[in-house]
Amino acid sequence: MSTVETSTQDALRGYTTLRLGGPARRFVVAETTAGLVDTVRELDAAGEPVLLLGGGSNLVVADEGFPGTVVRIGTTGWDGDTVAAGQDWDAYVAATVAEGRGGLECLSGIPGSAGATPIQNVGAYGCEISEVLHSIELYDRRSGEIRTLAASELGFAYRTSVLKGTDTGLVLSVRFTLSDDGLSAPIRYAELARALGVEVGTRVPVTEARDAVLALRRGKGMVLDPADHDTWSAGSFFTNPIVPEADVAGVLARIAEVVGADVAVPQYPAQGGVKLSAAWLIERAGFGKGHPGPGGRVSLSTKHTLALTNRGGAATADLLTLAREVRDGVRARFGVTLHPEPLLINCSL
Template identity: 85%
Template sequence: MRVVSTVETPTSHDLRAYTTLRLGGPARRFVEARTAAELAETVGELDAAGEPVLLLGGGSNLVVADAGFDGVVVRIANTGWDGSTVSAGQDWDAYVAATVAEGLGGLECLSGIPGSAGATPIQNVGAYGCEISEVLHSVELYDRGTGQIRTIPADELGFAYRTSVLKGTDQGVVLSVRFSLNEDGLSAPIRYAELARALGVEVGERVPAAQARDAVLQLRRRKGMVLDAADHDTWSAGSFFTNPIVPDEQVGDVLARIGDVVGADVAVPQYPADGGVKLSAAWLIERAGFGKGHQGPGGRVSLSTKHTLALTNRGGASTEDLLELAREVAGGVREVFGVQLRPEPLLIGCRL
């Protein structure tokens, strides 16, 4: 496997330096694992010693308490790829860019997403009409229960909207990920209407993967969803809330309540989902009275000025500031529409 980056031993245990929100307190201990074997061995030894362990990849999906983590943070720092197989610690977008450059299609609509490759199957990362579950072949993981390294095919990972059997548990430590990519240099069928319009094609058409990647990156930049240290709108964990899925038996009542608030003639964005209907969290947030740039405590946190679904650190914020804003927004949507929003990032040592 071609090694493409090296990771320096960190000099600070402050987790703010390792999360895209730039929030979080210190870790009691901090170690790095730079190969798959080292990652499995390190986690195994810590488990045997009874140490609390927090696995850290790119830090793009973590909200860490101000008190930090009273245990050992293991940074997953194994990098590199070989065609359709990528190490868990590899920067995700660098890998996507490489697959496109090598004439492989299938991941282009997932361009610009921050974080590491190993996290993508855990939460079934998705964007612009594509989900990891559609292109994943298998994952190689260290099973903390048995101490064995196993290869798990995609159909055994229990994928659903923004989740898998790996989410919410560290039982399986992802070591590498293998994808099923096409070799004709074309994208997967374009299924997201906004992207299709940007590309000037009909929904369902395929385009050169590089063209699709460029369009996705442009769309994400407009929404503050491509990391930029100089842009506080990108000091976030991406979309903070998942799009809520309303069970079939509740859809009529919920849509009626929404209609009472916004007007019966207003079209409510909704999409088919297993067992119900998926609504747009961003749409609900805006119509509940929280516009772009809505500020939290002291203006230290706010909704992004470009996208209402991102909660951002404006500099000098604390994790509690962010959580207070999240509670305000979720509470407002619940009060106005009766819909409960759920956080997408993992909350470490804290809760809404």
């Protein structure tokens, strides 16, 4: 069943983790997969602009709102390794861990819905969705067909897939390939390995891995808490930049000129080049934890420089002003351009 809610001035503000965004012309909640497909099909046929909304954890919505219909994906539940698109992600991860299923434990505490995870190839603590995803069920808005796509068809790369940047494919459900021996995937992230007291590559009980990940995320303000303004964010606002192989030497030389040749620059192998740490660059460009934006209404998180946060009473314009300041400051100092991770709706940097 789908229901229509009357749009209010703070309709979208109330459905995003940033608690920002103006009204929509119309707001629809689709609670079944059939209702979701029928609703989107009807709106497409009518030529109505549509914004698909899951958990709202990866959206920056303009103060002017959205001049069309917002369809909130309200489908929930799971059957083993297959989960509905609208299901709260961490609740599903918690359930798999409780059942002794391994593979998703390092993605604990990430806000949002299950259907959003393959779109940007969500990842954390050495794990990415692409490594555990089997397939998705998708409604193709161009052809009007419901299709099943294997992981190999989704063009996964760092924080992206063929689904990102387009709304032609509507994820209906996601199927994973999980282990059933009660152990995690091999721990690959050094910080997590240290927290667990194990060597990189070790497998640990899934419950221990989840608990350690949640503790690390809480320490960075990355687990939602209404009382903690550091969690009023869209998570990591900028992706870690990937420098093309041909430019690596020049970029590293410029960074060395700024911070000193004896300072180790965090860098990781990446397809086609080298991945740098956005947080490291932000801090060394002069933007420390808690760096304020306009009027102190927004700031960098006091716990993690990669999160831009709403301190209460902020507007989206405030957030974008701070984002531009950070992006431009890093580019001026190091010649590296940072790109936003969340989707910008009716606004831009």
